[in-house]
Amino acid sequence: MKIVVCVSLVPDSTTKVKVGSSGKSIDETGVTYIINPYDEFAVEEAVQLKEKNGGEVTAISVGTERSKEAIKKAFQMGADKGILVKSDTADNDSFTVAKNLASAIKELSPDIIFFGKQSIDYDGSVVTGMTAELLGLPFVNVVTKLELNGNEATAEREIEGGKEIVKTSLPAVFGAQKGLNNPRYPNLKSIMASKSKPIEEKPFLNERKTEVAEMSLPESKGQGKIFTDGVSNVPELVRLLREEAKVI
């Protein structure tokens, strides 16, 4: 099987976000970067499929030199090859990322493609669906279970209050949600083996349709009314919720 997984490099989720001097992106000083957590589910699913059916897993990222870190993490988890579509800056918009991913994926004509359901930096939840559409392939996002049967796939997709059972034919694109699998911890052997795996660089095309005009921290709520006398404050709290906030 030819399997592709798209991985993004993002600031660690505990990062204290500060706005950079441009006012349009975050201040990168002191930020630790990690593979997007949802992309780990995508890599795990790709590697498990390879282990079951044989084949090859290619991890693709669009970004600066730094994004090789995400590909290397995929290598440690068992991906075989990497492609970096190399851009000068990290702040590409979703459409540009999808366009570049689609053209890199097209050359490989894979049987199946995995994404994460969402990146934890821009939080767009759109690159997966756009890439699929640009490739003319079926896609299912927020997948918590996937079964393949020959040329057919059955996915479970998380929705409000339940799940959908979605059928597609292959090749298809799937966006991984927590629950799909348990991403493995790389062992020493796989870390050593990852060092010799190749990363090919590809030229990048800027196709942006959106610009960030401004980035700002949310206004702080100001100090709330916090009572410290325990249970005796309950009647007052309930009164405020009813009369002041008017929410109950």
Next chain:
Amino acid sequence: MNKILILAEAKENTFKSNAFEAVSAGKHIAEALGTGIDVITITDAPAEQLTTLGKYGASKVYHLSLSELNSKGPAGIKYSHSAIAAAAANFANANGYEIIIISGTSFGKEIAPMISVKTDSAIITDCTGYTVNGGKISLKRPSYAGKCNTIVNYSSGKAVITLRPNVFKAEVSETTPEVEKITPDKVNISAADFKSCVTDVVVSSGKLDVAEADIIVSGGRGLRNPESFKLVEDLAAVLGAATGASRAVVDAGWRPHGEQVGQTGKTVSPSLYVACGISGAIQHLAGMSSSKFIVAINKDKDAPIFQVADYGIVGDVFEILPAMTEEIKKLKV
């Protein structure tokens, strides 16, 4: 400027508040741009349901019957996201809409990227605000798990916009809509558009889901064991609320994943969010900090949850939750 198209989602043949929010927000944006809105909906909802969209400002509703659409695809399916996206996009292309607004529910999030590519539009998702200036719309959206807000402009002429549910008000502005039926042939749908087909929808428990609730009562590790979530459920019951949970208790297997609020769970914006025995880790805040009112109950006065709380009590959940439940019961009699 051309009219704005709103895609109104109907769930099981009824419109929920998110559809009305999208119509209302669309109407405001259209007014600021000096244009109007049209609505498209793909559903088997009866005629009287379709006209409810008028209450929120839709004067024209284009209706495509879901079962007629499905008749073009494989037998026995509930619906197909790809076919619905194709129908909406083909309709928008044929009629020259430049802006398409969709509520960012799980359904909206699935179809919006497909529609944006098919209509050659920019896409801006999960918007929580907008401004209109000189005929251009700027969208506000949270990023980095709500740790910052970005203002996004688009340079292409066209845009698909999804709105975070529960953020925009559904404002009543009585109109009686004209409903016009459209057919699958009119929007050029063929079997090839049925790329992904939903064959079944499994409802997890019949319980109200956090993503749709107006009030949420959530519990964390402070509840100490799965049994004491009864206290959270009791309070939720008197408030007509959904129950939510922190990741710590979901990972421990005390609560189902569907209840998890936060970065790896659901993002919610209810009117009231009550956090019980939850410390307020940044990943939890990511999922709930846009709630309108936040109440925190925690025995540690320095717990970070108090920094985002509008109201709070420093104290023991085992005493405070039953007392709150009783106090609220008194209001209801």
